[in-house]
Amino acid sequence: MAPQAAISKALLALRCASSRHGIRRSAWALGQAHRARGIATSYLEKVAEGEKRWEERAVKIQNGEQPHVWDILDERGYIKDVAGTPDKIKELMRVKRIGAYVGVDPTADSMHVGHLLPMMPLFWLWFHGHPAVTLLGGATARIGDPSGRLQSREIMSNSDISKNVTKIHYQLSRLWHNVSALRDKYGYEKDWAAKQRLLNNSMWLQGLTMYDFTKRLARYTRIGPMLTRDTVKRKMTEGDGMSLGEFMYPLFQGWDFWHMYNKLGVQMQIGGSDQYGNIVAGIDALKIIRESEEMPEMKIPSTWTHEPVGFTVPLLTDSSGVKFGKSTGNAIWLDEFKTSPFELYGYFMRRPDEDVESLLKLFTFMPMAKIQEVMVEHQADPSKRLAQHTLAFEVLSLVHGSQRAVQEAQQHQFRFGGQLPYFIREPAPDTGILTPNTAPRSDIELPQSVLKLSPAKILYAAGLVNSASEGQRLVSQQGAYVAARPGQQRGLVPGNLDWTPMKMWFPEETTKFVIDDKLLILRKGKHNIRIIELVSDEDWTASKKIYPGQPYTGVIRQVKEQLRAEAEEKGEILSDRKIVVELNRRKREESVKVANNPDIELPKRVPAYLKRGKVKNDGTWRR
Numbered sequence: 001m002a003p004q005a006a007i008s009k010a011l012l013a014l015r016c017a018s019s020r021h022g023i024r025r026s027a028w029a030l031g032q033a034h035r036a037r038g039i040a041t042s043y044l045e046k047v048a049e050g051e052k053r054w055e056e057r058a059v060k061i062q063n064g065e066q067p068h069v070w071d072i073l074d075e076r077g078y079i080k081d082v083a084g085t086p087d088k089i090k091e092l093m094r095v096k097r098i099g100a101y102v103g104v105d106p107t108a109d110s111m112h113v114g115h116l117l118p119m120m121p122l123f124w125l126w127f128h129g130h131p132a133v134t135l136l137g138g139a140t141a142r143i144g145d146p147s148g149r150l151q152s153r154e155i156m157s158n159s160d161i162s163k164n165v166t167k168i169h170y171q172l173s174r175l176w177h178n179v180s181a182l183r184d185k186y187g188y189e190k191d192w193a194a195k196q197r198l199l200n201n202s203m204w205l206q207g208l209t210m211y212d213f214t215k216r217l218a219r220y221t222r223i224g225p226m227l228t229r230d231t232v233k234r235k236m237t238e239g240d241g242m243s244l245g246e247f248m249y250p251l252f253q254g255w256d257f258w259h260m261y262n263k264l265g266v267q268m269q270i271g272g273s274d275q276y277g278n279i280v281a282g283i284d285a286l287k288i289i290r291e292s293e294e295m296p297e298m299k300i301p302s303t304w305t306h307e308p309v310g311f312t313v314p315l316l317t318d319s320s321g322v323k324f325g326k327s328t329g330n331a332i333w334l335d336e337f338k339t340s341p342f343e344l345y346g347y348f349m350r351r352p353d354e355d356v357e358s359l360l361k362l363f364t365f366m367p368m369a370k371i372q373e374v375m376v377e378h379q380a381d382p383s384k385r386l387a388q389h390t391l392a393f394e395v396l397s398l399v400h401g402s403q404r405a406v407q408e409a410q411q412h413q414f415r416f417g418g419q420l421p422y423f424i425r426e427p428a429p430d431t432g433i434l435t436p437n438t439a440p441r442s443d444i445e446l447p448q449s450v451l452k453l454s455p456a457k458i459l460y461a462a463g464l465v466n467s468a469s470e471g472q473r474l475v476s477q478q479g480a481y482v483a484a485r486p487g488q489q490r491g492l493v494p495g496n497l498d499w500t501p502m503k504m505w506f507p508e509e510t511t512k513f514v515i516d517d518k519l520l521i522l523r524k525g526k527h528n529i530r531i532i533e534l535v536s537d538e539d540w541t542a543s544k545k546i547y548p549g550q551p552y553t554g555v556i557r558q559v560k561e562q563l564r565a566e567a568e569e570k571g572e573i574l575s576d577r578k579i580v581v582e583l584n585r586r587k588r589e590e591s592v593k594v595a596n597n598p599d600i601e602l603p604k605r606v607p608a609y610l611k612r613g614k615v616k617n618d619g620t621w622r623r
């Protein structure tokens with residue numbers, strides 16, 4: 001087809017589809033953009049193809065040839081309370097890629113197993129062609145969701161919020177990395193039109209003016225119904241009262257929903273069951289903002305295909321029925337340094353027989369028929385705990401990647417019929433190749449005095465490079481970053497995660513990026529992060545830890561001192577030759593490392609064939 005004809009056809013398809021399903025503005029915008037700066041024909045073709053695929057799928061669902069994703073969510077037990085009418089939602093999801101989101105406030109430095117629960121249906125929706133967003137509440141965490149609480153959340157320091165945002169951001173990107181692998185494993189097709197995003201609400205809430213907020217939303221919001229909400233009533237009568245910020249929290253969450261609805265076409269919000277009130281309030285807020293649009297041509301229609309909807313998942317509780325959460329103090333963390341992969345595996349191994357089937361439905365992407373097979377095999381000999389092993393293996397594949405899952409399964413004496421599953425395409429941690437699953441520990445401590453060092457030496461001290469000269473090269477190639485707001489060399493704006501390339505600046509410059517006088521966040525490449533807590537020099541000395549490149553702790557000095565002490569004891573004279581021989585021996589033995597700080601791991605040298613080669617399906621390397 002001639003390029004111009006393809007473009008016209010795609011634009012036409014877009015317009016038709018959009019007028020039917022309401023992406024009127026984006027199609028219009030696309031047309032405008034195409035005219036103004038020319039949109040690649042291939043892009044328009046992809047859009048049109050995406051639409052066509054969806055229409056074909058809708059027909060198949062209607063004819064019963066393909067399952068509806070809502071029914072899948074329902075039969076697996078994800079749907080608790082629905083904001084909207086299930087039948088209408090089903091029809092909406094059949095005719096339109098409605099997109100969904102789940103938000104997490106970074107009020108701790110890791111997510112926990114409870115957080116996975118609302119994310120699982122989001123991932124299912126993504127597998128089935130709906131765009132999916134995981135939202136980091138960098139801004140809302142600073143307000144503090146009062147839902148279900150009697151006591152207000154503690155105000156977090158700038159350094160805590162920055163640390164939490166950084167850690168959870170990388171945790172979410174690791175989850176997405178593993179979810180993509182699981183999508184391939186379970187044979188769901190990649191769908192270009194089902195975009196997957198990781199956003200932070202400080203991107204829009206930070207710039208939201210009081211005037212806009214009041215003009216578009218607060219002015220039309222009645223306080224009466226808000227006062228009747230359970231959280232508000234209970235916190236005011238039985239708890240420690242409620243601040244205006246807490247009272248308005250649901251409106252900010254609603255503003256997020258509006259932002260994603262307006263900019264990305266996301267129409268569904270999913271959350272834990274304590275989020276039902278916020279989801280319903282968010283839908284009301286979204287509609288108010290939608291209706292308060294002043295420019296008629298910008299107004300999104302309020303027809304049924306534009307209806308915002310939502311649902312909650314059941315609450316994951318511990319054996320005594322208490323919600324798993326940070327505040328309840330019983331969380332099983334996703335951070336491997338808070339709950340090791342071995343412990344995480346063990347936690348799922350200990351689930352009682354009567355719970356394991358429903359947990360397999362909730363926490364894995366295994367088809368229902370496969371779950372039934374596993375359960376039949378399990379019941380034949382429950383003492384083998386096959387169902388628990390399967391559950392633990394699948395959760396580990398999701399949280400830490402399939403390579404780690406296999407390692408832990410082997411630790412727990414589990415055999416996969418004598419052979420490893422076919423889907424291991426991840427390099428193992430000991431190869432030195434970095435992926436989201438093999439990234440080294442990100443939170444480390446260093447003494448305040450490192451701030452007197454050059455950027456290159458700080459990178460070495462943090463274990464991001466193998467030597468100060470490598471650090472120098474990295475900085476000159478603009479390959480190292482410090483967390484900060486772009487264009488503003490004034491450190492990180494709390495709640496945000498932006499990066500500034502490090503330069504060969506004077507040490508004083510580095511101090512400008514230190515948050516609350518104690519936190520510095522560095523990055524090399526895509527996944528290699530260091531969240532450095534700066535402790536006092538006295539505490540550092542007392543800890544007896546050493547960082548790479550720490551002055552007066554070099555290997556030569558250490559070896560010399562040791563040899564001198566040994567020679568003195570034996571009454572011998574220490575020759576230069578002996579020192580050189582001993583040094584070479586230690587180098588050969590690779591003992592030339594900072595041995596007494598296990599947290600700071602220097603980059604492993606990746607053999608050239610591994611860099612070039614590919615991991616085969618059985619986990620070995622193709623040379």
Ligand SMILES: Nc1ncnc2c1ncn2[C@@H]1O[C@H](COP(=O)(O)OP(=O)(O)OP(=O)(O)O)[C@@H](O)[C@H]1O
Nearest residue numbers: 104105114115117271272273315316324325326327
């Ligand atoms: N145990 C759980 N079961 C199901 N969903 C959960 C659970 N814990 C958290 N969630 C959901 O995960 C999302 C993010 O939760 P949030 O950031 O409030 O964490 P939290 O651990 O519940 O916090 P806190 O205990 O401090 O209230 C929300 O939708 C919440 O409902």
Ligand SMILES: N[C@@H](Cc1ccc(O)cc1)C(=O)O
Nearest residue numbers: 103104105137140145253256
């Ligand atoms: N309020 C949610 C997190 C969240 C934040 C912003 C949102 O837009 C959505 C959800 C919670 O505390 O669990």
